[in-house]
C-alpha cells in the first residue's frame with residue numbers, strides 16, 4: 001500500500017476518497033484541519049461520476065488534490081483528473097487493495113483476472129477454455145483488458 005505525504009503551502013486541499021482511502025489519508029486530513037487550512041472532501045461512491053468531473057473542474061489554481069481509492073477505480077479517476085488539468089505536481093494518487101489486470105482470451109473472449117501486486121506475470125491459462133495465453137501490452141479500453149495471445153509452447 002502506498003502512503004500519502006503532506007505537501008505544505010497550498011491554497012486549498014482536495015480529498016477524494018472512499019472509506020478505506022479515508023483511513024490512508026487520515027494523517028494528512030488531520031494536519032490540514034490542525035493548521036486551519038482550506039479543504040474540501042468528496043466520497044467516491046456517494047457522488048456521481050459526472051459530479052466528480054464538475055467538482056474537479058471548478059477547482060482553481062493552487063489547489064492540491066489527494067485521491068485515495070482501490071486500484072480498480074484509481075486508474076479511471078487519475079485519468080479524469082489529468083484530463084481536467086491536474087499535473088503530477090498538483091496531485092497524489094494512493095491506491096490500495098490488490099492490483100488486478102484483466103486478460104482477454106482471443107479464442108473464447110472470456111476475461112481472466114490476475115493479481116499483479118507482486119509478480120510480473122507474462123502468461124496465464126484462460127479460466128474459461130484453459131488456453132495458455134501470453135499477456136500482451138495491447139490494452140483494449142473497450143474491454144478494460146489486455147489482449148491475450150496463444151502462447152507458443
Ligand SMILES: [Zn+2]
Nearest residue numbers: 105108126129
Ligand atoms: Zn478462453
